[in-house]
Amino acid sequence: RQQLYRELRDKPAVSKDGVAVDLLMNAGLAVDLPQLADSGAAGIGLFRTELQFMVASTFPRAETQERFYRDVLDATRGKPVTFRTIDIGGDKVLPYFKTVAHEENPALGWRAVRLTLDRPGLLRSQMRALLRAAAGRELRVMLPMVTELGEIERSREIIDKEVTHLSRFGHLLPTSLKVGAMLEVPSLLFQLDELMQAVDFVSVGSNDLFQFVMATDRGNSQLADRFDPLSVPFMRVLKQIAEAGARSDTPVTLCGELAGKPITAMALIGLGYRSISMSSASIGPVKAMLAELPVRALASFIDENLAGVSARLPMRALLQTFADDCG
Numbered sequence: 001r002q003q004l005y006r007e008l009r010d011k012p013a014v015s016k017d018g019v020a021v022d023l024l025m026n027a028g029l030a031v032d033l034p035q036l037a038d039s040g041a042a043g044i045g046l047f048r049t050e051l052q053f054m055v056a057s058t059f060p061r062a063e064t065q066e067r068f069y070r071d072v073l074d075a076t077r078g079k080p081v082t083f084r085t086i087d088i089g090g091d092k093v094l095p096y097f098k099t100v101a102h103e104e105n106p107a108l109g110w111r112a113v114r115l116t117l118d119r120p121g122l123l124r125s126q127m128r129a130l131l132r133a134a135a136g137r138e139l140r141v142m143l144p145m146v147t148e149l150g151e152i153e154r155s156r157e158i159i160d161k162e163v164t165h166l167s168r169f170g171h172l173l174p175t176s177l178k179v180g181a182m183l184e185v186p187s188l189l190f191q192l193d194e195l196m197q198a199v200d201f202v203s204v205g206s207n208d209l210f211q212f213v214m215a216t217d218r219g220n221s222q223l224a225d226r227f228d229p230l231s232v233p234f235m236r237v238l239k240q241i242a243e244a245g246a247r248s249d250t251p252v253t254l255c256g257e258l259a260g261k262p263i264t265a266m267a268l269i270g271l272g273y274r275s276i277s278m279s280s281a282s283i284g285p286v287k288a289m290l291a292e293l294p295v296r297a298l299a300s301f302i303d304e305n306l307a308g309v310s311a312r313l314p315m316r317a318l319l320q321t322f323a324d325d326c327g
């Protein structure tokens with residue numbers, strides 16, 4: 001198998017029937033970067049910038065952040081990188097940053113974009129570091145835990161102000177700046193078309209989205225296998241997102257654990273996802289699965305079974321039979 005993955009590494013990621021899929025990797029620290037070349041990923045679909053903050057003992061200075069982001073962009077040699085603005089709070093605590101003393105439900109608490117909108121200095125200095133690091137190159141950033149569209153608008157204002165500030169002082173700017181939102185809070189499912197209009201791209205955070213749609217703590221081992229992401233309701237959610245993206249020509253990626261297992265990655269591709277981001281170790285297995293996959297046949301198979309009022313078997317079992325038939 002390892003031999004097969006190595007052979008596939010420098011080959012394009014295409015299905016048996018010729019559908020190309022961007023297989024991207026998740027990263028967050030310098031140690032992850034060599035995996036980009038080793039795995040053959042097409043880029044970094046999720047760069048968790050908060051990890052750099054979590055391993056530090058105080059807030060990293062703007063220059064330290066800038067140097068780090070520049071190293072990341074240098075290491076990726078033109079492959080796209082999507083930087084997520086700091087996703088702290090919830091389960092990701094910074095020992096040196098006092099948030100509220102006690103939260104009954106930290107996952108639903110003061111975190112991510114909620115926090116950076118209340119402490120705009122954090123977003124401003126991070127954006128300045130990113131903009132400077134990406135001078136003369138493409139910059140992609142995305143906002144975590146967006147709940148309502150106003151949060152995107154207000155974050156964009158802060159970002160645009162930094163762009164204006166840097167250009168006024170004669171700094172070279174990125175050649176392009178794309179701002180996206182993570183879709184991981186269910187409220188956005190009820191304003192999908194407006195969301196697609198409000199951003200340059202969307203990235204589904206399937207770990208949190210599943211947690212919130214199913215009301216199931218992602219870290220609770222007691223519940224780990226109780227509900228299935230490959231169940232009718234969650235697959236319908238994922239399908240609606242892919243369809244809304246296609247309707248408005250807004251690129252949609254999915255970054256979360258679902259992208260990294262061959263059977264769930266297969267389902268995503270069948271649902272219409274053409275860009276998925278996973279741990280680097282999953283790139284080989286998913287690419288090998290893709291090479292054997294007739295995507296159009298799978299899409300019809302999913303449509304038939306997802307539309308029916310009651311499927312004969314659970315979706316996962318149906319998808320497994322499809323996968324077995326493909327070898």
Ligand code: PEP
Nearest residue numbers: 184205206207208255256
């Ligand atoms: C997610 O929620 O699916 C995600 C990719 O982000 P994280 O796991 O860092 O919350």
Ligand code: MG
Nearest residue numbers: 184205207208
């Ligand atoms: Mg998340």
